[in-house]
Amino acid sequence: MAEFAIEFNPEQMIGKLNDLQKLVIPKAAEMALNETAFAIREQMKQEIKNVFYKPVPLTINSTLYKKASGDQQQLQATIFIRDDVPKGNAPSRYLNSQINGGLAYRTRFAKKLGNMADPDESGGNAPILAPNRVMAPATGSKNVRLNQYGNMSPGQFTQIIAALENSSSAGGGSWQGKGGVNYVYFNQTMVDEKRLRNTKPGIFRLKGRELSRVMTEIPTPTNTGKFKFFDIGRQIAETEFPKRFFEKIIR
Helix, strand or coil: CCEEEEEECHHHHHCCCCHHHHHHHHHHHHHHHHHHHHHHHHHHHHHHHHHCCCCCHHHHCCEEEEEEECCCCCEEEEEEECCCCCCCCCHHHHCHHHHHCEECCCCHHHHHHHCCECCCHHHCCCECCCCCEEEEECCCCCCCCECCCCCECHHHHHHHHHHHHHHHHHCCCCCCCHHHEEEEEECHHHHHHHCCCCCCCEEEEEECCEEEEEEEEEECCEECCCCCHHHHHHHHHHHHHHHHHHHHHCC
């Protein structure tokens, strides 16, 4: 889980305390810690907008903080990425490789396909998606329904899963959605047999005799860690906390 703490130890910062200071300083430190944590959260929101293309609100608001707590000698505020969402993918999971680098997060959609057998006999009952593969929406396809953030709409993901589940259980794609639209998965053998222009396996939209690609199977991308969560947080903490703390002491 991506998180870090801002700590305050009064004796390390300003030496031994007299009785009056023991009353005043912890409260000033608590207020300064909370203000600094809030400032970090606001800067993280801006950074997410800067480094990601059209991030969704859940991602923009994914940085949270716990207010300062602990005894007077060791106050601590914690900044972290949200991990609790009622449905969908948790930001702490899909942002992990964007912070630390590594393979992109395997979404619920990819996991579902990874647990679903290839509906065609030529697939040898293997899963549609291997652990090191994902499905990417086909760029530029008129039949990929995009939301306002440029992502495939959740409704279309749901339709694809429903179609493939019914195709597998019915043994041949008998399910049809609204307007006679069905979605089918073509593995490499099927793609080659049909001599499709794009030779990669994927998911296709079938309406009547019209067949168009909506998703392409690709290797799981590797992220470089472009979201500098820890660097940004520590830099702000080092500059903002002392300034805010001493402002409160000298008032």
